[in-house]
Amino acid sequence: MNSVTTTLTKVLSKEFYRLNTGFFLLTGTLTFGFMSEVEHRALAQSFVSTPHLLMIPIGVWLLYGIKVLNFNLQQLSRIENQVLFNIPFLPFWEQARSVSMFLLWQLLPAIVYGIYLLRFAWSLPLNQSWISISISLVLLWSGSAFIMIRQLHYPHREKSVSFLKRFTDYQYPKPIIQIYVEWLLRRDPFMLAGSKIFAGLLIIGICSLYDAEYDGRLMSMTMTVVAMATIPIASHIQNFENLHVSWIKNLPVGPIRRYVWYLLVLILLLVPEIVVLFKNFPSHLHFHVLIVNILYALSLGACFFGLLHIKGTTLEKFTKVSFAIFISVIILILFKIPLLILTGINFATGFLIYHKYFYLFEPASEGTT
Amino acid sequence: MLEVSNFTKSYGDQTILTIDSLQLKPGVHLIKGDNGSGKTTFFKCLAGILPFKGRVSLDKLSLLESPIAYRYRVNFAEAEPLYPGFLTSKDLIRFIGKTKQASKDQQAWYTSKLGVDSFYEKACDTYSSGMMKKLSLVLAFLGNPKMIILDEPLITLDKQTREDLFALIRQKAETIFLLSSHQPIENNLLPINTTFIIHQKTLHVE
Numbered sequence: 122m123n124s125v126t127t128t129l130t131k132v133l134s135k136e137f138y139r140l141n142t143g144f145f146l147l148t149g150t151l152t153f154g155f156m157s158e159v160e161h162r163a164l165a166q167s168f169v170s171t172p173h174l175l176m177i178p179i180g181v182w183l184l185y186g187i188k189v190l191n192f193n194l195q196q197l198s199r200i201e202n203q204v205l206f207n208i209p210f211l212p213f214w215e216q217a218r219s220v221s222m223f224l225l226w227q228l229l230p231a232i233v234y235g236i237y238l239l240r241f242a243w244s245l246p247l248n249q250s251w252i253s254i255s256i257s258l259v260l261l262w263s264g265s266a267f268i269m270i271r272q273l274h275y276p277h278r279e280k281s282v283s284f285l286k287r288f289t290d291y292q293y294p295k296p297i298i299q300i301y302v303e304w305l306l307r308r309d310p311f312m313l314a315g316s317k318i319f320a321g322l323l324i325i326g327i328c329s330l331y332d333a334e335y336d337g338r339l340m341s342m343t344m345t346v347v348a349m350a351t352i353p354i355a356s357h358i359q360n361f362e363n364l365h366v367s368w369i370k371n372l373p374v375g376p377i378r379r380y381v382w383y384l385l386v387l388i389l390l391l392v393p394e395i396v397v398l399f400k401n402f403p404s405h406l407h408f409h410v411l412i413v414n415i416l417y418a419l420s421l422g423a424c425f426f427g428l429l430h431i432k433g434t435t436l437e438k439f440t441k442v443s444f445a446i447f448i449s450v451i452i453l454i455l456f457k458i459p460l461l462i463l464t465g466i467n468f469a470t471g472f473l474i475y476h477k478y479f480y481l482f483e484p485a486s487e488g489t490t
Numbered sequence: 491m492l493e494v495s496n497f498t499k500s501y502g503d504q505t506i507l508t509i510d511s512l513q514l515k516p517g518v519h520l521i522k523g524d525n526g527s528g529k530t531t532f533f534k535c536l537a538g539i540l541p542f543k544g545r546v547s548l549d550k551l552s553l554l555e556s557p558i559a560y561r562y563r564v565n566f567a568e569a570e571p572l573y574p575g576f577l578t579s580k581d582l583i584r585f586i587g588k589t590k591q592a593s594k595d596q597q598a599w600y601t602s603k604l605g606v607d608s609f610y611e612k613a614c615d616t617y618s619s620g621m622m623k624k625l626s627l628v629l630a631f632l633g634n635p636k637m638i639i640l641d642e643p644l645i646t647l648d649k650q651t652r653e654d655l656f657a658l659i660r661q662k663a664e665t666i667f668l669l670s671s672h673q674p675i676e677n678n679l680l681p682i683n684t685t686f687i688i689h690q691k692t693l694h695v696e
Contacts, residue, residue: 290578367539
């Protein structure tokens with residue numbers, strides 16, 4: 122590996138895997154933890170059997186490619202990585218080779234699975250499928266390399282604003298709730314989409330398991346897991362308020378109103394889960410169980426938001442605390458403690474802690490200037 | 491009047507700044523200090539953005555005991571302001587103007603006075619640092635502040651905006667202005683009432 126590839130690998134590839142360890146662990150657990158080899162083979166054969174089904178893995182590769190490129194472009198915009206803009210001074214083929222090589226590492230999960238599918242398509246034989254897979258992988262790789270090289274050559278292209286954005290910006294000022302939601306959507310769309318897909322599949326899975334022998338406790342435990350998936354959202358919003366727009370603390374807005382802002386953001390972001398729950402809710406459970414469960418998930422999310430503000434909270438400490446809460450509420454649910462009581466406790470605890478610590482909280486990265 | 495007493499700001503076990511007693515009347519007060527001396531930290535504490543130990547009050551309203559009422563009266567503009575790129579000046583001026591109870595007429599007046607109207611409906615990610623600075627200055631004047639803290643207000647400002655800013659400051663004679671600046675301020679354009687210097691982790695009158 123030459124020095125340019127080594128540098129790109131260190132700055133972009135290794136960093137990509139390091140920062141996305143959680144994502145890969147979750148994906149690995151979901152794919153290899155729950156499926157046997159026979160099931161993997163059956164799935165691969167079904168993917169390559171028709172062009173329509175083949176669009177599923179190709180779509181996933183495309184999303185993965187966007188995630189990789191998004192990460193790389195963000196890294197390139199960092200001041201400490203400006204040294205990479207010397208790469209265009211190299212001969213073109215050397216640039217292409219270095220960029221292709223480091224991208225190979227980043228795209229490896231998609232390429233390895235592509236080769237796995239290719240083997241089935243070749244052996245069956247399904248000519249259309251193996252040709253489609255080959256072309257998709259080559260396009261994914263070469264297209265990513267082209268975008269990266271273009272970005273390295275033209276790093277400071279003028280930003281253009283779409284007609285739609287100009288029109289909406291002209292028409293109305295954004296309300297604060299939209300500012301929070303839009304920031305989250307732009308900041309970490311994959312986290313948001315991933316948590317929604319995970320929660321949605323979990324709710325569908327549990328609802329399909331339900332029969333008349335189960336009471337509402339299984340649903341409550343499911344909603345506990347759904348609420349756990351809101352922790353990254355709470356953490357992002359807290360970072361937004363304390364690091365990115367710290368001036369927001371100077372505004373004369375009381376903790377109650379700020380807490381309500383967060384709850385409204387959370388309600389908006391939980392709409393997909395609520396819709397899935399409404400559509401799949403077991404028919405023998407009462408309607409009020411559904412409403413209480415939604416309120417309960419919301420209250421747990423609100424409680425986590427409050428806990429994040431305790432002075433001196435680090436991610437490590439918070440992970441321990443949230444795990445302890447998770448286990449505790451599962452036990453309380455199993456012992457039939459009414460969900461409304463847990464909901465009330467969560468809301469009250471979250472608000473009291475938030476009220477006490479909001480102004481006292483200080484992000485770890487604040488420094489002196 | 492701004493009153494500060496027994497003020498201490500620390501990060502962990504490292505003390506950044508201590509002030510036994512400080513009283514500021516309406517007028518322009520300049521704080522000087524080397525890079526890293528704690529000027530911005532002090533400003534952020536006064537603006538209610540960072541926590542601290544001690545007592546800070548403005549017109550007898552304590553920052554800790556009356557956090558909302560205090561924040562109505564104190565505005566702050568950062569040295570290098572950053573706003574989410576997808577927001578426009580209009581979004582920010584409307585939002586902050588609403589929380590600071592600034593009328594739309596007042597918002598429009600400052601917007602025009604500091605030259606923000608030419609990019610009012612454009613998203614922040616298309617702004618230069620000078621445009622960002624102008625926007626932050628408009629936001630700092632909104633409402634009815636009794637104290638306006640301007641951290642390095644002159645950097646990236648063009649000559650005309652600089653003069654407009656000084657004129658706006660001169661007009662608000664009943665307001666406390668707390669400024670920091672590494673650039674010289676012409677006394678004929680902006681008379682400074684007091685100049686402080688942060689030295690050895692405390693504030694001295696120069």
